[in-house]
Amino acid sequence: MQQPAIQPMEQFMIHKIVSLPTVHIGGLAVDLSITNSILSMMVGAVLLIAFFALTARREIVPNRGQALAESLYNIIDRVLVGPIIGQEGKPYVPYILSLFLIILVLNLMSVVFAIGNLAGFDAAFAVTSQLAITATLAILTFVSVLVLGFIKHGPKFVSLFWVPGMGVFGGAAMVIIEMISYFVRPVTLALRLFGNMLGGHVVMSLFGSFVVALGILALSGGIATLAFVPSALSFAMIVGLTGLELVVAILQAFVFAALATVYLNEVVNFGHGH
Amino acid sequence: MATETQQGTEAPAASGGLPQFDFQWWPGQIVWFLVIFAIVLLFVRLFVSPRVGGTIDARDGKISGDIADARRLKDEAEAQAAAAAAETAQARAQAQRVAAEARAKAQAEVAARLAEEEAKLAAKGAEAEARIAKARDAAMGNVASIAADAAGAIVGKLTGKAATAAELSAAGRA
Numbered sequence: 001m002q003q004p005a006i007q008p009m010e011q012f013m014i015h016k017i018v019s020l021p022t023v024h025i026g027g028l029a030v031d032l033s034i035t036n037s038i039l040s041m042m043v044g045a046v047l048l049i050a051f052f053a054l055t056a057r058r059e060i061v062p063n064r065g066q067a068l069a070e071s072l073y074n075i076i077d078r079v080l081v082g083p084i085i086g087q088e089g090k091p092y093v094p095y096i097l098s099l100f101l102i103i104l105v106l107n108l109m110s111v112v113f114a115i116g117n118l119a120g121f122d123a124a125f126a127v128t129s130q131l132a133i134t135a136t137l138a139i140l141t142f143v144s145v146l147v148l149g150f151i152k153h154g155p156k157f158v159s160l161f162w163v164p165g166m167g168v169f170g171g172a173a174m175v176i177i178e179m180i181s182y183f184v185r186p187v188t189l190a191l192r193l194f195g196n197m198l199g200g201h202v203v204m205s206l207f208g209s210f211v212v213a214l215g216i217l218a219l220s221g222g223i224a225t226l227a228f229v230p231s232a233l234s235f236a237m238i239v240g241l242t243g244l245e246l247v248v249a250i251l252q253a254f255v256f257a258a259l260a261t262v263y264l265n266e267v268v269n270f271g272h273g274h
Numbered sequence: 275m276a277t278e279t280q281q282g283t284e285a286p287a288a289s290g291g292l293p294q295f296d297f298q299w300w301p302g303q304i305v306w307f308l309v310i311f312a313i314v315l316l317f318v319r320l321f322v323s324p325r326v327g328g329t330i331d332a333r334d335g336k337i338s339g340d341i342a343d344a345r346r347l348k349d350e351a352e353a354q355a356a357a358a359a360a361e362t363a364q365a366r367a368q369a370q371r372v373a374a375e376a377r378a379k380a381q382a383e384v385a386a387r388l389a390e391e392e393a394k395l396a397a398k399g400a401e402a403e404a405r406i407a408k409a410r411d412a413a414m415g416n417v418a419s420i421a422a423d424a425a426g427a428i429v430g431k432l433t434g435k436a437a438t439a440a441e442l443s444a445a446g447r448a
Contacts, residue, residue: 009292009293010293012292012293012294013293014293014296014299014303025301025305028301029301030301030302030305031298031299031301031302032302032305032306033302034306035299035302035303037299037303038302038303038306038307041306041307041310042310044310045310045313045314048314048317049314049317052317052321052322052325052326053321056321056322056325056326056329057329058325058328058329058332059329060332060333060336066329069322069326070326070329070330073322073323073326073327073330074330077327077330093323093327094315094318094319094322094323095315097318097322097323098311098314098315098318098319101314101318102310102311102314127307129294130294130303131292131294131295132294132299132300132303132304132307133303133304133307136303136304136307136308137311140308140311194294198292198294
């Protein structure tokens with residue numbers, strides 16, 4: 001029997017499930033086929049909608065489901081937007097909450113359903129470890145904030161880059177630095193989530209491969225039987241890593257939402273605490 | 275396996291880097307993701323935020339309302355207790371006053387009755403004394419006539435002639 005090659009990147013391979021026609025949007029060919037990535041997004045959205053549809057009751061004394069739904073809402077409303085932006089942040093709670101929830105559900109799915117990868121279960125695909133998706137979220141958030149800034153404050157919004165009290169030349173130098181640090185934000189937003197999810201999944205996949213490869217080696221008998229020990233250790237490692245990845249999944253969703261809130265705050269409370 | 279066959283065609287593209295940088299999948303993923311994200315955003319905006327946020331606000335409102343109600347009821351109860359205590363104190367004062375009045379009245383009555391009785395007794399005593407004095411006078415009068423009689427009888431016996439009544443009474447008086 002041939003030993004399976006260790007291919008930690010195979011889990012990120014996209015393949016078509018349902019072929020759909022390609023449409024052209026502004027000269028760009030968009031293949032609308034349902035892939036494993038898109039199926040996972042759909043499952044995530046359905047899970048999200050089903051969860052809130054089932055748990056969002058109006059009881060004064062909540063049950064567990066309602067308490068969880070309200071906790072998720074409060075994380076955005078009273079932990080992030082309330083303290084960071086204040087009362088004027090209320091209209092933006094749905095957007096930040098949507099960001100948080102979609103990232104959270106896709107992150108958690110990719111860890112919780114990870115075993116599905118072995119069974120070829122397509123909805124276990126790690127959508128948030130696709131740079132295309134994290135970049136979309138980051139650019140969407142960045143551009144929305146930028147547009148909102150110009151809508152609310154007009155051209156004087158560019159004074160965001162001017163640091164007062166630096167003189168003309170110092171100020172000009174600071175404008176360049178401030179602009180770089182400002183426009184690098186979507187890049188860091190996208191790469192942080194992408195890197196965290198990618199790394200975690202690669203490491204888990206590697207240890208998973210070790211369990212199988214070393215286990216098969218051990219089955220060949222003789223002195224190789226000792227390979228069961230590192231195989232078992234690798235398995236213990238996966239158990240620990242799964243817990244860690246669950247934390248990372250929740251934390252990265254929170255971090256993305258928190259940074260989006262901070263960026264939004266600069267626009268909403270423009271010129272206040274600047 | 276599907277992935278195996280896919281790998282055959284895409285391995286050259288993927289081997290150069292991560293499968294994430296295989297840009298043929300980007301447009302489809304981005305368009306689908308935007309559509310799905312828009313649906314989630316609509317759902318959150320139209321259902322989750324009003325429903326969950328509304329319930330939380332309603333609960334906060336109810337809790338603060340209930341606390342305010344309880345505080346108001348407590349204040350009311352305290353005011354009532356204070357009023358009741360004041361009423362009790364007033365009632366006690368009145369009762370004490372009434373009792374004092376009654377006692378004073380009773381004492382006055384008793385004193386009046388006592389005085390009346392004493393006066394009655396004094397009158398009776400005086401009457402009795404008067405009667406005694408009268409009786410003594412009568413008795414004394416009788417004694418004089420008895421003495422005159424006795425003297426008349428003694429004189430008659432001694433002299434053989436009856437003394438006059440005037441003489442006898444003078445002698446008796448002497």
